Amino acid sequence: MASLDIPLFVIASALAATGIRAAAVIATGWTLLVTVFLALFAVATTEAGWGAVLMTAAAAASVLAATVIVRGSLPTHWLMVGPFRIRPASPGAAVRRHVGATALQIVVFWGLALGVVPAVIVWVETRWMLHVPIPAGACGAGVALFIVASAVGLWSGAVMSTQGEGTPLPIATARRLVIRGPYRFVRNPMAVAGIAQGVAVGMMLSSWLVVLYAACGSVVWNAAIRPHEERDLEARFGDEFLRYRERVRCWVPRLTPVAVDQPAASPAGASAE
Structure with a gap:
């Protein structure tokens, strides 16, 4: 394998760098x-776990680099398919239908993203002998963070489904721009809550890999998914969304809620990100 590494990786990488x-x-x-x-x-052997982690990171970087070389850019629109394809909810649907769909989405996505995936990661972390001591009290702090983040996520879903004429899922996204509830403090409260929940699960399971999984999820969402969602919002809601984006940040909540009827002018130094 080492002998094959020279022509298939070292030399090939050098040639790839030339385009x-x-x-x-x-x-x-x-x-x-x-x-x-x-x-x-x-x-199989419980050995070389750290090497496997490093190779996984190298493989991910290689895939990204090869995609840019072959296509000229990262085709992030490939992520916007299936349930992530942006499409407004059906007009005239009853509120209870949106609430029910939102509840189902929460059960499915929380079950997978906060249950199944972390369980697999912890199994791999244990099998690969990657355990790292976690500070005392992390589990309790994780429980508190999970409760708060879950409350924000449920609050966001309730507001979106009852006042937005749609659901948080892109395939049945809200037909109205929602600036109520937690959306008066931060533009993407469900994303913030979801990342916080992932970190909290990692703390509760004493798994640094689960925390890393949550952090990587935030990077992917912010860099690859959010731009598509915001372009859609700008196309559908125009200046109303642009004014909202100027006043409310994406990740860092405001200390005071933005007024729904606040004038368009944004405070000096306000960030849209």
């Missing part, structure tokens, strides 16, 4: 193959 697409594909394919082999080796 040769085939070399980028070869280097990335080899990196993925080695990553899979090392991951299976770590599962």
